[in-house]
Amino acid sequence: MEAYLSTIIFFLIFASFYSLTTLGLNLQWGFTGLFNVGIVGFYAIGAYTSAILTGPPYPDTLIGGLGLWFPIGFIGAMVTSGIAALIVGFITLRLREDFLAISTFGIGLSIQLVALNFESLTRGPNGMYSLPRPLSGISESNLVDNILYLILCLAIIGAVYWAFERMVRSPWGRVLRAIREDETASAALGKNVFAIRLQSFVVGSAVMGLAGAMQGNFIGFISPQDFLPIFTFQVFVMLIVGGSGNNMGALLGGLVVWGLWSFSEQVIGAVLPATFNTEAGAVRIVLIGLILALALLYRPEGILREKRIVSREARLS
């Protein structure tokens, strides 16, 4: 019984990292139409920032080992991933939308290379270990620790969800959707399209960085292997399946797709012998790719359709 419970708690904690990242992407893609292919990069920046701020000192790194309190790590993660988004966004958000896609793809790869090669900061392929886990050690039991961490995750997701719901129902949120639907018309109405896109991009990326920090500090260990391009793809599938443009859909998509992903791992793992590990991984990725293709072709609006919102006071039937 306790084993099941602890598996479920562990699953939900991981689902919350994905759901939070999907929520960040929803602000960028769902509401503003910004195609970010470097999600994993912003996620990794957050994880590494928090690791440097909260982690123990290592004999072979130049800075780090500050051992700060975890909220400082989480806030730092949002700041650095936000700054990275600001730089990329500033250069590319004025240009054709493909350029943002290509540039964010580039930042995803570059962050991976920095994590792998800049050993005096990130310890390279050896990774950063013994990161402190928030709220651990309060009780004797590992299960209670995990439940507490899950509550922390849910509280953070709740706060971000609440803030995003307020934001998209505000005049600012209306401009986001106006830009997504018709950039020229929004500009003609005197809206500063570039500035508003940049704000949406930076806020969304900061949330992704926060999610990365939450994962890093939970596991207690990060290495470049934790931040592969497949992550970006998973998050996109989560958003498309859940319902792009609907914050609840984003959270739901994270949960559902992560559930399918974990479940398929169990099933394929039970069917195929362990020697076919690579093949099993490949089959899962092909399956999730098929889900995306079918969703794009047959149900582009996802599980939960976008709500038609004018403002928080008005209701549309």
Added chain:
Amino acid sequence: MMQFVADGIVSAALIALGAIGISMTYNILRFANFAQGEILTIGAYFTLLLVSLIGAGIGTLGPVAFGWPLLVSIVFAMAATSVVVLVVDWLLFRPLRNRKAARITLIMAAFGLSLMGRNLVTLIAGGEPQYYAFFIPKAIEILPGVRLVPDDFAIIGIAIIAFAALFLFMNRTSMGRQMRAVSENPTLARINGIDVRAVIRWTWIIGASLATVAGALLAHNTQLRPEMGFDMLLPMFAALILGGASNLYGTILGALVIGLTEAIAVSLGLAGYRAAITFMVMLIVLLFRPQGLLGEKE
């Protein structure tokens, strides 16, 4: 000192061959094709399949460590890759186009295809590195201190022949002119009776064929891996953007800049950061000259 120029030109030739396809889908189908890397990979693996079907090794051509068996395999692989790409277009991109899906939806579909393609190759051909043939490259000194393998000359030669053929096709044939017309103004082209569907077919065929050549030569020079094409994606995009996305010749120039940048990075001992440096160069160019080196202001 001049060694990195020589190395840079070789990798530029491969980047340019792959990036022509990106440039064409970008200008005619109007989206950034994130699956282009996998087209290189598939082309390289089809070549491997044909090399083993022919069963005559890859031959030699004078000092060059590949000959007719490999070249014939590449030609057949070009056809096979084109068929795969056309089927994918018919199954996925055509329905999305007919629905007038947003450009971003096409990009995302391509992004998904890229991952699926990479993993299908892993499933079918296996994840471990493979080779067309084992050979010991013999470098010759072409200038004092500059050494190149004869194969590198062959690669540069093949790339130049391919670009010349492309130039003739785009400027001297009716289909080439129609493609340029669609690229300039699709609506006007359609009104003038241009068969846009045929133009789209040729766009894929030319892009996939050149990508197959790039993939096969890259595999000959290094090895076959399921990620080989994906690793070329950022350099290819950077070449496209650097050169000015609307200009085919700009893409070739952009590839030259990227190839040389990579070679300089390697000669400075920054091989691990190669892709990141490519990316920085691309961002800097975008900052100061968003239309690219040869592009025109919109």
